[in-house]
Amino acid sequence: MNKVIGSAAEAVADIGDGASLAVGGFGLCGIPETLIRAVHAAGTGRLRLVSNNCGVDGRGLGILLAAGRVTRVTASYVGENKEFARQYLAGELEVELIPQGTLAERLRAGGAGIPAFFTPAGVGTQIAEGGLPWRYAPDGTVAVSSPARETRVIEGREYVLENAITCDFALVRAARGDAHGNLVFDKSARNFNPLAATAGRITVAEVEELVEPGALDPDEVHLPGVFVQRVVPLTPAQAADKPIERRTVAAPAARGTVASV
Template identity: 70%
Template sequence: MGLDKTVDSVAEAVADIPQGASLAVGGFGLCGIPSALIAALLEQGEKQVSRSSPTKKESDDWGLGLLLRAGRIARMTSSYVGENKEFARQYLSGELEVELVPQGTLAERLRAGGAGIPAFYTPAGAGTQIGDGGLPWRYAPDGQVAVASPPKETRTFEGREYLLEEGIRTDYGLVRATIGDRHGNLVFRSSARNFNPLAAMAGRVTVAEVEHLVEPGELDPDEVHLPGVFVQRVVRVFPDDPAAERRIERRCVRSEQEGGA
């Protein structure tokens, strides 16, 4: 692979993602999600994937909610399943397998996987069903638990119990950055930095959609949030592309009568 990692279109960027691939997808709610890559994956056909991400709070009609509604997600590893009604319906009916993980633990599992760390100990979840096992991962159609979480290995350090958590490596990582260069160095804007770097690290092949593409050397090394070693493909998205729209998950404003602007 040459140093220039750019591809011509989002369709080309995700064209080789196969049936059953695992994905680490950046973003938090609707903030910083790779919406153009998700839309392109939806258009690829009836490929079903599994997905690891710190959140699942997208709306039913945007982001991964589109893949979910189309029945294209088989399994989720998440820390918050939010208010997506279709997500709840699929989970409770046994159509979707869900592993719930404490958010900090999931973030560290993604980072550890990307850093080549197979497992680590954490006190989060010790003494709960997270450690003891028995959490419903998948329900049967009759409402019984079909697949439950296994117990985790524990160890005591300085009198405190810790759980052994495994790092996460996925087949692909999908992220969105404000600026990227042709070598894959990325800069994220404000809170869009959230889990994008972790998802990028976890993917064996990471694809980044960027709003502004610059030439190598234009980015000050001190400004780079994620080095290009973690990124294999870069594709530019344009503001006038409906799939690249940055949506607001929940607009909270006051009316003029209530003293708003």
């Protein structure tokens, strides 16, 4: 089955207002930037996002956030996006913050058809007990808070029940892919991409290099094509667009001195 779509705009055209999206990436590493921009260009709003974080100001999911297109975010990290923090604290955005490993497992469980699972992460905290502020009111009070979760003692250890996550759509980015939707991710850009892809009812993948079916060694495929419904090949310029979230390089040592280690 040929799953190649001619453009990103065509691939996301049926994402409607109020849709839920699982989006791959970690910071700006491995984010489906072209697909995100296509969703932005389409004017889609009231989106409910599930992603490790929400991009940064002006890049990634941050462009949807800044345009007021997002109503809810399920994530594990906020820190690099000032607009994200502002909207949350102002009561404009509902945010469910959960431990990163729990987020990964909730996505994986959704893709595997597992409705829920028990984990020790969050036991004894507001994750289990409830009361985490999901949405603030304009006056700063808590308008919506997290509910208490079921807990259970198994073999002497307490666990909290977490529900799986599935979404209407998933947007991911891969280094290589074929027309059947088999995907290969590059090093750390793999991050949340395979997990997000399995959790989407319709998964759209942008690929930096499109190869013929059979060109990928089955042993190198990270995500089988059964999880992918649409493939969008990137242009060379789009494939090369890989911004660095935060540069942390040391200044060069002065000539004649020895740099400290």
